[in-house]
Every structure is written in structure tokens, then in C-alpha cells.
Amino acid sequence: MNERIIPCILCPNGCELRVAWDGQPSEQSIAVDGNLCPKGVSYAITELTHPMRTLTTSVRVRNGVQRLTSVKTAAPIPRDAVPAIRALLRPATLDAPVAIGDIVLSNAGGTSVDVIATRPVPRRSSEDPA
């Protein structure tokens, strides 16, 4: 029998979910205790079987008033897909101007989730300091 405590992050109650399972964790084999609401059960099962994360990082911008814009996956993606998508974003460079919501990478790593810009970067005019 495997056991783990997973803090539920879905609401400020912050339940400490006591999770136990036999063999390979699956929806049937996982027992959850310590949850105040049913969302805790599905959260614990997701955390153990296919945890989801939002990736936030930054990419370079050419000719902008800043060198970087920040980006995020428009929805949570499987945690296992995070390293591959980070590698895809490493060489990415955008041209200013950048607006919030601009697509940086569509269908990132085959997850059917886009990576989008989260900070606007105006284009640098010739008078601006480099």
C-alpha cells in the first residue's frame, strides 16, 4: 500500500488530502480522505495519474522597449510535457510590438494548447535608449 499527503490547491480551504493506493495508481485503486468536497477527490486522482501544470516562462523580443516578454500555456498541460515545451521555447524570438494573447507557439508539443504572450512589449522607436 502506497500513501501520500497531497495539499489540495483548488480553494483557500487547503485540505490535506490523505491518499492511498495499491500498485499502479488509477481512478479505481486510489482512496482519498481528508477532503471537504468532491473536487478534492478528482484533484488527488489527477495529481497521481496525470498531473497538469501551467508553464510560465519568458522569450526574447526583437526591437522592443524590453528584451523579453513573459509567456504561458493558455491552459494547463501534462506535467510530463513541460520540459519538451521549454526546449521548443528556448530559441523562440518575437518581433515587437507584442500584445497580450499573441500566439508564441501553437499546439505546443502536440498538447493542442497554445503558448501565448502575457506582457505587452511596444516597439522601440529610434529615440528610445537601446
Added chain:
Amino acid sequence: MTEYAHTVDVAVIGGGPAGLAAAAAAAREGADVLLIDRNPQLGGILNQCIHDGFGLHAFGEVLTGPEFAHRYLHQALDAGVQLQSHTLVTHLSPDGALTCSRYGARETVHTKATVLAMGCRERTRGMIRIPGTRPAGVYTAGTAQWLTNMANIRIGRRVVILGSGDIGLIMARRLTWEGAEVVAVIEKLPYPSGLPRNINQCLLDYDIPLHLSHSVTCIHGKDRVERVTVSRFDEHGCTVPGSEFELACDTLLLSVGLIPENELSRHAGVALDRTTCGADVTDTYMTSVPGVFSCGNVLHIHDLADWAAEEGERAGVSAAQYVDGTTRPSDPASVAVRPGDGVRYVVPQRARQTAETVLLSLRVTAPRGPTTIRAVSGDAVVGELRLRKAHPATMEQVTIRLSDASGDVEVRCE
């Protein structure tokens, strides 16, 4: 030197979440509002907080810091706030005149009310007195965050983080993603100070060890950090002899607390609270100097930007009402609101008897299980909050009814 002078109803100092929300709220109330920030870009610290988790309370959705700042910036623009970046306020006089420095020129702004929203800064190595040599490679976590997320500079390859506050945890994951090895996070207290969400997603996901009841007791290295000594602390806060171990690293990040940035307030004669290090305010967020209001992290340290922005909105409305005469300095804030057993501080610290209800923000002194936070005035309970657990890292809020109060109010854990 060129000199300019102009006059506004309300000046807001600081363009982070509290300042932007205060300016927007004051302008929506009909005031002529000027918001001043020293940085080229408005949004304050939110611009470098590229992770998500903002906006759940304010907008009912999960946003990153820059997106959250953008929402409030547009609220301010839509409400007609004049925005002035690149401008440093160097002096605030008690009569409401601001002295500003902008591109080498001096400007004077005359105001009918001023909202202080300057935020906070990080505690440094010098303030926590870590012994050892003084090599390069010791950064506060927020500075490291700026260098990484805004300036695209790699700060180190093997990193130890002292302090388990949220900025330190977020940086543990961020630096891991940027190719650094985060050796350990060290926390002096027996419990982590950051949100469970960040412990889970920033440390556990990347197998980064968290050493509770430990601290860095020596920094080694000549030009660059080479290693740190870590020691265990007992329940009295003393090092345990023989518990020392060393960690090889080239970088030490400090995430060891935030201090409200109140130099301007102090020079203007604003009375400060010794516990929060922020202003002593009334239920309208007015400080001891009439017409000067305070909100956000310069008033007390918040754990969520959403709460700082909400507080800004309340202070902004109060500043506008002060200007149009709805509230007057002649309404004395005669009811003292004091922390009692188990409560570290309460803001606001004073209330007008004429206020019907007042929202109090507070923190407990130590982690507790099921707790009732009770506000008591004489024999009457004027406000109550039941919690399944309480933690000093989590700000709690309780509304009190002053119509039921007879004299001062004490807020305590039961």
C-alpha cells in the same frame, strides 16, 4: 534647473497593484487623479512575477502578474487617471505637496489628498547578519527574479535558497527551468512560510529538498560564493551544536521577509505601527497626517496581490471622499482596534464611531488548528471568523459591526 508645478485632487505614489487600483477607484469617484511611479513601466513588482496564480479573487480567473497589472492599468486609464512614470517622489510635506524628480527636472505637485502605495523591499543579508566572507553571488530572491525574468541574465549554476517564502519557492522552479541546479531550500522555522501550492509545484515536482528548522550560519568564498554552512535550530532559536553541514554552491538567494518602504511617510510625519512597520490608519485608511492615505504592501505585507489591490480600491474611494467632503478630518477615529491573544497585528488600528462596519485584516502569531477569531468590545462580540486552521503566512479578514461596540475593540484567537 527647470521647475514645474501643478495641482491635482488626489496623487497616488506607486503604480503597483495597490496604487493602480487606488487611482482607478478615486477617479471613478470623480476625483482628478495623478499616479506617479519611479519605474519606466507601471505595474510594480507584478511585471517580474511571470508565474500564474493572480486574479482568482479579483477577477475569478487565474492570471500571470503582468496580465493582472495590465487589467488594473486599463481600469486606471479608463477612469481618466493621469499616469506619470519615470518620476521619483523625493519628498512629501504634511500639507500635501509632493516634490518629484523627473528626467533631471524638479516638479512640485500640490494635492488635496495623497495615497501612499510605495510597496515594500526585501530584507538583505546585512539585516539578518549571516556571518562569513563577502563574496559575489548573494542575492535577494526578488532581485534574482528581476535579473532572470526582465534582464535575461543567468545569476548562477548551483543555488541554495534561504527562506521558504513564496518568492524563494517560485525562484527555485524558475532557476531549475533556466538550467541551474537548486541544491536546497533552507527554512529557519519548523514550518514552511509559502503557500502549499508552491511547495507542491515548485519543490516537490523537482525533488528539491526543504530543510525546516535550519538556517545558513556561514557563507564561504573569496570572489564568488563557494559553499555555505547550514545548521539546525532548536525550538528556542539556538543552533544545535554538531548539526552543521556544508552545501557547495555558487549562489545564495535570500527570501527572508519584506519591509514596507516608508521613508517618504516618515518624513511627512506619518505615525507608524511597530509591528507592521506600516502606517497606523483609520477605517478610511487615513494615516495620522490628515489627507494622507496608505494601502497595499507599504501599509502591511500582503500574501496576495488581489488583497493589496482591493485595499487600494478602498483607500482610493476614501481619498476621493475626503476631497469632496463626504468624510472629514473632524470625524475622530476614537475607537482603537487592538490585537489580543494569538493575533500579531490588526489593520486598520483605529475606527470612527460613525462607521457602521469595518473590514479588518490580521495575522495570527503561530500556526493553529481549528480557531475562532473573535472581535470583542466590552461584553459584546462585534465580529467573528471561524477557521479550520490558521497560519501566520495567511492574512485573514473579519468584518466588525461598530454599532454593537462600546468602546475599544480587541481581536483575539479562541
